[in-house]
Amino acid sequence: MWNTVFPYLLSGISVGGQYALIAIGYTMVYGILRLINFAHGDVFMVAGIIMVYMAASGVPLWLCIPLVLVLTALIGFVIERVAYKPLRSAPRMSAMISAIGVSYTLQNLVLYVTGGLNQIYPTIPWISDSVTIFGATTKMVTVITPFLTLILVVALVQLINHTKIGMAMRAVSRDFETSQLMGIKINQVISTTFVIGTFLAGVASILYFTNYTTVIQTSGAMPGLKAFVAAVFGGIGSIPGAVVGAFIIGIAENIIKGLDIILFKAGVISGPMGLATFSDAFTFALLIIILAVKPTGLFGEKITDKV
Amino acid sequence: MNKKKIDSATIISAVIVLALFVAVFIAEQIIPATSMLFTVIKKGATYALVAVSMNLLNGFTGIFSLGQAGFMLIGAYVYGIFTIPVAARADVYQYYNGGLVQFTMPVFLAMLCAGLAAAFLAFLIGLPVLRLKSDYLAIATLGFAEIIRALFQWDKLGPVTNGSNMLRLFPNFNDFNIKNADGTVAVYFSTLVPLLIAGVCIGVIIMLINSTYGRALMAMRDDEIAAEAMGIRLASHKRLAFCISSFFAGVGGAMLAMYQTTVQAKSFTTAMTYEILLIVVIGGIGSVTGSCLSSFLFVACSEWWLRFLDQKQMIGNFEVPLLRNGFRLVVFSIIIMIVVLFFRQGIMGNKELPDLIRQLQGKNKGGADK
Numbered sequence: 001m002w003n004t005v006f007p008y009l010l011s012g013i014s015v016g017g018q019y020a021l022i023a024i025g026y027t028m029v030y031g032i033l034r035l036i037n038f039a040h041g042d043v044f045m046v047a048g049i050i051m052v053y054m055a056a057s058g059v060p061l062w063l064c065i066p067l068v069l070v071l072t073a074l075i076g077f078v079i080e081r082v083a084y085k086p087l088r089s090a091p092r093m094s095a096m097i098s099a100i101g102v103s104y105t106l107q108n109l110v111l112y113v114t115g116g117l118n119q120i121y122p123t124i125p126w127i128s129d130s131v132t133i134f135g136a137t138t139k140m141v142t143v144i145t146p147f148l149t150l151i152l153v154v155a156l157v158q159l160i161n162h163t164k165i166g167m168a169m170r171a172v173s174r175d176f177e178t179s180q181l182m183g184i185k186i187n188q189v190i191s192t193t194f195v196i197g198t199f200l201a202g203v204a205s206i207l208y209f210t211n212y213t214t215v216i217q218t219s220g221a222m223p224g225l226k227a228f229v230a231a232v233f234g235g236i237g238s239i240p241g242a243v244v245g246a247f248i249i250g251i252a253e254n255i256i257k258g259l260d261i262i263l264f265k266a267g268v269i270s271g272p273m274g275l276a277t278f279s280d281a282f283t284f285a286l287l288i289i290i291l292a293v294k295p296t297g298l299f300g301e302k303i304t305d306k307v
Numbered sequence: 308m309n310k311k312k313i314d315s316a317t318i319i320s321a322v323i324v325l326a327l328f329v330a331v332f333i334a335e336q337i338i339p340a341t342s343m344l345f346t347v348i349k350k351g352a353t354y355a356l357v358a359v360s361m362n363l364l365n366g367f368t369g370i371f372s373l374g375q376a377g378f379m380l381i382g383a384y385v386y387g388i389f390t391i392p393v394a395a396r397a398d399v400y401q402y403y404n405g406g407l408v409q410f411t412m413p414v415f416l417a418m419l420c421a422g423l424a425a426a427f428l429a430f431l432i433g434l435p436v437l438r439l440k441s442d443y444l445a446i447a448t449l450g451f452a453e454i455i456r457a458l459f460q461w462d463k464l465g466p467v468t469n470g471s472n473m474l475r476l477f478p479n480f481n482d483f484n485i486k487n488a489d490g491t492v493a494v495y496f497s498t499l500v501p502l503l504i505a506g507v508c509i510g511v512i513i514m515l516i517n518s519t520y521g522r523a524l525m526a527m528r529d530d531e532i533a534a535e536a537m538g539i540r541l542a543s544h545k546r547l548a549f550c551i552s553s554f555f556a557g558v559g560g561a562m563l564a565m566y567q568t569t570v571q572a573k574s575f576t577t578a579m580t581y582e583i584l585l586i587v588v589i590g591g592i593g594s595v596t597g598s599c600l601s602s603f604l605f606v607a608c609s610e611w612w613l614r615f616l617d618q619k620q621m622i623g624n625f626e627v628p629l630l631r632n633g634f635r636l637v638v639f640s641i642i643i644m645i646v647v648l649f650f651r652q653g654i655m656g657n658k659e660l661p662d663l664i665r666q667l668q669g670k671n672k673g674g675a676d677k
Binding site (some may be wrong): 090109115236 | 458576
């Protein structure tokens with residue numbers, strides 16, 4: 001039984017770590033701007049595409065990785081300045097629509113550049129190697145993802161709790177206008193938030209695409225949505241919440257992918273049920289259940305409406 | 308009924324719309340049926356209906372729903388499942404022994420069923436979802452659309468939905484043409500009928516918006532708490548708007564099925580919802596006229612007018628750079644971003660056609676006085 005479940009659990013934890021890194025970008029932006037940054041998943045995909053083209057043009061891999069991360073962060077910065085900053089005083093829906101527009105633009109841009117073909121992600125030595133742990137064969141990246149995620153999250157939490165910019169972020173997310181009156185440079189804080197968020201998405205893209213090996217313009221949509229669901233699940237605005245939510249969703253999704261085999265081996269069902277179809281849908285079912293039971297998510301703060 | 312006077316602007320608008328219908332009918336008889344014009348009108352009419360139904364929620368009721376693709380999927384499937392001729396079923400459901408459903412409905416009845424099925428599902432989904440607030444509601448409806456998509460691809464439902472295979476061979480827009488005994492087309496209706504269906508549905512939505520219900524919805528959009536204080540029952544009104552919007556999204560889905568001639572669950576992604584949302588935004592949130600106009604513009608640009616950007620173009624001996632497959636969509640997205648960022652009102656803002664005519668009349672009168 002354990003032998004059947006373990007490989008799925010393992011890849012679940014790994015995918016969960018990757019979702020966590022994307023989800024942090026969503027949750028931080030939402031915490032500060034109250035904006036669902038629908039383009040975040042596409043930035044993640046663009047990071048993958050940049051890596052593909054950079055490696056193909058002959059840049060050595062050890063240089064590619066930092067360059068990709070810097071470029072991705074830069075893209076995040078530019079998107080915020082171009083598409084969200086002009087709408088700061090507009091109704092919230094306008095910014096959300098702008099985010100959807102950016103997502104559409106990024107996808108079309110990549111479609112144009114790649115011609116809509118699957119791009120093979122470069123093989124990064126060491127993290128692409130196969131390893132066997134507890135009888136399950138997998139890639140090195142699966143093993144290192146959760147650890148790397150935890151290190152990055154701890155570093156981020158330290159940054160938010162113990163630095164000046166972190167304090168400014170907390171202040172802005174608490175009260176936008178008051179913190180502006182207190183002399184906090186809002187635009188700088190928001191840009192930093194986007195840079196951190198997209199940087200983490202860049203890290204996630206290296207881990208994720210090393211595992212899945214191909215990138216296409218729609219690759220970012222599903223992981224993006226799931227990471228967002230993870231952020232909502234954990235209580236949007238809360239970083240630990242996003243991480244916990246992402247791991248739960250990653251694990252649940254992968255267990256469902258293998259549910260047919262697991263249940264069959266356990267003798268519950270006699271033939272294939274095709275339950276793997278629901279691996280994506282389950283994420284959303286989970287979301288709707290949590291929203292119905294606890295609308296602010298696992299770690300979310302309770303908000304009261306003011307007239 | 309309220310004693311609102313029907314003024315000349317409303318009549319002029321009605322005449323303009325009627326004239327458009329007549330023009331389309333005449334054009335259809337004269338211009339060859341392969342012209343892109345008709346493709347654009349057919350798809351545009353479909354999108355217009357769906358966009359207006361989305362506008363009813365997002366623009367008039369203030370419910371930010373992103374589940375439109377899911378309801379369209381329901382509509383498209385219900386229509387497809389009920390109208391495939393019995394003789395063709397063995398062929399379509401080849402992996403499921405001809406499928407479970409072994410009867411065929413008339414086209415319009417099936418479209419009605421498509422709408423009703425979508426509305427019923429909206430009712431069920433609305434029970435948990437409509438209690439949520441803005442962003443949460445958006446993401447929950449989006450989630451439901453994804454769940455529906457997965458459910459329709461499930462192998463175990465194959466005898467009804469044909470699993471992940473496509474539904475086909477059901478009646479499409481071309482079957483509205485009246486044919487002679489020898490198979491040649493006598494009178495073309497393949498473009499007029501979809502336009503009429505969309506027109507009638509949009510007409511019903513306009514009537515709804517102008518009724519007391521519509522006013523209640525708009526009051527809710529502007530301020531929920533104030534609306535509730537005025538005695539509007541929020542829950543039931545929201546549910547009503549959600550079901551009605553989904554009904555028309557379902558009918559729109561059926562029309563999309565007819566337009567595409569095949570239906571496959573995997574094409575009803577969130578990207579489709581986004582596309583429709585962008586149409587609504589370009590047209591102006593809160594304007595039915597705007598939604599209709601921008602649907603046709605959107606479809607015309609993406610299918611027809613910007614096509615040249617996808618091919619190599621020569622000006623004399625100079626080859627225009629950048630032009631290759633996909634460039635059209637890049638240009639298109641940039642236009643959309645410009646609209647979203649700098650022309651937030653969209654084409655029409657929250658004005659309708661009669662408002663524009665009234666404005667024109669006012670100007671003329673002002674000129675005459677001097």
